[in-house]
Structures are given as structure tokens and as C-alpha cells.
Amino acid sequence: MQFPLQADDIAQAIDRLAAQIRERHPATETLALIGIRSRGDEVAERLCNVLAEDDREILFGTLDISLYRDDFEHLHTNPKLQGSDVDFPLEDTTVILVDDVLFTGRTIRAALDALSDYGRPGKVELAVLIDRGHREMPIQADFVGISLATERLDHVLVSLEGTDGEDKVEMIPHA
């Protein structure tokens, strides 16, 4: 894989995610895509745009997991809150949580906790643009755009048009 990944690679990854989701969920099914801020919300939004071509009902929400982190003790200042927006009932809905990078799994653990405070979804699945491995929790993605083989201390930096001004994925190996 040629780094940095460009806009085309990211668009293809989104298409792959959409294809995997379509395979599991026929267009008659209502889906709720909830993106984890920041950048997961933008991935979710793009996924929504692709899936909307199927003429299916899609709900869209965003989740800020800052208040559910497990590392407050280690932070110098608490993270700046961006707020969540889930304005539909979760009862009996199929929720697909969306994030940009799946790494330790701790963010997803926090997101599952946050989600359950909004209600009890029928089912929760996980879609990620990039899975870079090195889990510290028993969490796996249902849908993966790109799988990257990385070392634990490498940095994977995702930039997205709407959040950062350009689409790019950089891999910075640990020195």
C-alpha cells in the first residue's frame, strides 16, 4: 500500500464499506448510522450519502464520547466537548457505529456506553474506515474499509476534507 493514501483510496474504502453493509442489510431495512466525533461523523455522513442511492431509510446521528473516556486521570486537561446529536429513538433500531480508525477498541467501548444512555438499540454493529489492529478490548468491526498492518507505536493520521480540509491517510512509523 502506497502512503500517504489519497482521496481516491478513501472514496474506495467508503464504497467497500457501503457494499458490505448492503450485503448484510437489504434496502428495505432502516439503518441508523451514528458517527463518533470527530471524523467518525464525517465518515458516517459520506457512508449515508452512498447508501442513500439505494432509496432506503437512513437515520444519522453523532456521538461525542469524551464524557465516557477511561483515561481522565492521565489527561492534563479534560477534552473539549463537541456534543452529541441523536434525535431519534434507539429502541429496536439497528445502529451502525462509525469511526475513522479502530485501534485499541477503547473508544468503541466508550461509545457503546454512551449509546446505551440514549436507549436500547435493537442491534449495534461497527463500521470503520481503517482497522489498524492492536486491540486492548474484545471488540471487532463488522465492516472494514481498509486493513492496515501496523506496529503498536506507529501513528496513523487520518485527515478528511470536511474536518481537516483534505482527504489523506499518513502512516508515521515509530522511530
Place this chain on the structure above:
Amino acid sequence: MLRKDLLDIHSLTREEIISLLDQATPFKEIFTRSVKKVPALKGKSVLMLFYEPSTRTHSSFEVAAKRLSADVTNFDVPSSSVTKGESVRETIETLQAMRTDYIIVRHPRSGQPAAIAKMTNACVINAGDGAHAHPTQALLDAFTLREIHPELEGKKILIIGDILHSRVARSTTEIFLRLGAKVAWLAPGSLLPQYPPAGVTCFTDYETAMRWEPCALYLLRVQMERQDVQYFPSLREYHKVFGITEARLKRIAGEGIHIMHPGPVNRGVELCDAVMDYPLSLINQQVENGIAIRMSVLYSLKAGH
């Protein structure tokens, strides 16, 4: 925000004020969810140290702390060893040994919370000290009016009542001025400070003050407990001269003027009964927003700074 304590509005930077206000919005959003609680302060302990009676501020802080999952302990001053002559320092040393993370202090003596902040590693929040400051009240007032007027720059707020003895007036005036709003005071001459801060216009007559064209009237509570000295002839006369009477309410309704009050309201003194149904009253929003603002403050302070 790199800060251990919140003691007054004066010591905050403009960026810190804006950050505390902005962060309150996501906390307010939590109140509409099925679970009105987040785990951010799980395992932290909050101690309420009130040397002066308070129902609203006390319960607002308590609800805020609980919605952040902190454990709340009330250090019940009237029934404690303080009445047996224990000094504030001894009390704080005891609390220090309990490893409390936050101390919420209300004290009749100005400056006592600041003194306590120096004695302890815990985060100290001033919940009102003497005639000095009431910073969380000021923050919730600014947050509430910002919901109506997102840009406070140039907006005019008229504060009416016992300015002289009021920590609310001091803190709330300061925050509005810092956010670019204009503030004027209206009170009997006996209840106006001799030296108002720069930029504050003083009025002693209601009609003259209204010609200044405020967008909001902020009524202060007449502190019955402080009326051992007679600052004005009678409560009835106060209502007629400085209160929002029914006739005045009708007039300000036509002009789209909002009403604020820190509570509890002395009905028939600052405000007539009809204000309770006044559609432009922000009094209930102030109470709800008080919880969100106090969550924002608890979340933003951090020991070790």
C-alpha cells in the same frame, strides 16, 4: 482550561469564560436523554461546605455533581463541630484527610473560598461569599441570555435592586461587561454603591432607566434578612417604585423585554404575581441552565494546576 479553582469572574480570562459557557451546551443536551447522567466524574468526591443557608444553589450543585456521577457529601455546618468552635482551617484539614476532590463553598465572609483554596489540593468552587462574588450565578445568567441573544455585544441589561449588598450584582455585571454587553443599575440611592465600575450607568428612577432601552431586566431579590437597617420606607413602596408591577409588565411585554431573577422571588416585592406566567420570563431557564453550567465548571477544573 488550566485552573484548579473557580473563585470569581474577575480572575477568568475571556477565553475561559467563553469555554465554560460553550461547554454547558453539550451538558444541557444530556438532560433530554433517557439516562440523564454521564460517568465523567465517576469515583470523584464533591463536598458541599455551606456556612450560609441556600436551597437553590446547593441543590443545583448537588444535581450537577450527581449527573457527572460524582459522590456528594454534605458537610452540614449548623449541626457540625463548627458550632463547637472549630476554625475553617481545622475543618479544611479534616476534609483534606478525607481526600475530597472538589469543595463547593458558601461563606458569609468575602474571600473565605479563596483562603480555603490555598489550604487544599482539592478544586474549590465559590458558591457565594459575602458581598464579593457568585461566579456560577454569573455564568448561568450569561448562558441564559446568550440562548436568546447569541451575540451579547452591545446588548443592554438593567439590573434592579439591592446592588450594594449583592454578590450576584457584582459577578453578573462583570460577566456581561466582559462579554461586551452594556450594564446599568437601578436602585434606591441608599442601595447603590458609591463607586460603580467603569461603564456602568446608575439610575434611581424607573422611567428614566427604561428610556435607556434595555433588552432584559434583571431583578435582584430584596434581602429581607438584611433589612434590619431601613434602606427604603416599606416593601409596598419598594414594589411601586422599583418593582415590576402589572402595569409595567404589560408595557415591557409589548417591547419584547426579557425578565431574569436569581431566585427565590419575593412575590409582590420585586415582581408581581403575573410575572410567573410572563412568556418572556427566563427565570425557569436560569434554574435549568444553572445545572448545566455547574456541570461545565466541575468538568473543566482540574487539581494540580
